[in-house]
Amino acid sequence: MIKKKLLKSIEIIPPRYKIDNQLLRNLSKYQNNFDFLDIACSPMANLRISAITFAHNLIINGIKKEKLIINFSTRDKNTLALQSEILGTYGMGINRLLIVKGDKISYGNSLKSKEVFEVSTNELIKIVDNLNNGHDYSSNKLKFKTKFNIGSTLNIDSSYSIVKKTIQKRIKSGSNFFITQPLYSEKDFVLLSKLSKNKSYQILAGILPIKNKKTFVNLIKKINGISKVNELFDLLSGANEKDFADISTKYLLNLLEKYKSELDGVHIMTSGDIRLASKIADKI
Secondary structure: OOOOOEEEEEEOOOOOOOOOOOHHHHHHHHHHHHHHHEEOHHHOOOOOOOHHHHHHHHHHOOOOOOEEEEEEEEOOOOOOHOOOOOHHHHEEEEEEEEOOOOOOOOOOOOOOOOOOOOOOOOHHHHHHHHHHEEEOOOOOOOOOOOEEEEEEOOOOOHHHHHHHHHHHHHHHOOOOOEEEEOOOOOHHHHHHHHHHHOOOOOEEEEEEOOOHHHHHHHHHHHOOOOOOOOOHHHHHHHHOOOHHHHHHHHHHHHHHHEEEEHOOOEEEEOOOOOHHHHHHHHOO
């Protein structure tokens, strides 16, 4: 039996104000440890350099455009702006997108901003699929067809039948890969292993080491789609904050070692800590 390759993706969060040369050097140094570099779109509703602008800087600094995944959120733009930027992304030679809803504005530092949500996540997936078929949201025929691989996020904190139904709905709209919210319970990995047996799509398991109390509190209070009851959260509740990163990384690596042969891939989220992400990628 041929052992399937475990795909490895890293979440990249653009800087707040200017491009950090050290970040560029680290990404260039470690890019070959990952199959994909996923560029987030103002996560936690905090103001950041745009994902497309940051992607352009990565490309001109030696990052392979074939590795890039650009996030598009339904939170911030109407369908005209979204389609414009999506076509711009394709014009840059980037053909992988991750469609997300986006965190609530109330979570971040831009409280005067307004949420848009002209369309749902599923509707935006369909819009991109329409571009792949040569027409836009208003049914205008294009002179070309895009060739995007369309990804979407996935919550695993439900029953198999509910998650499977979500996957089927997204696939019908045009998705062919998924990235889960952070996984922390063995129950989540068992469910994901079952879902990953299908060959018509790929699911990358979200891996987010908890490095401090702020992240811990945010996961419990603000992030939907994750299992709030798990052994790691119990361990951290009684631990010193300086030990959070080591405890959570070791815990997640143990789960990955147990289930990696049944997974399609992993998506590592380390809030810009490229070295930690690379260390995790090396160990799996």
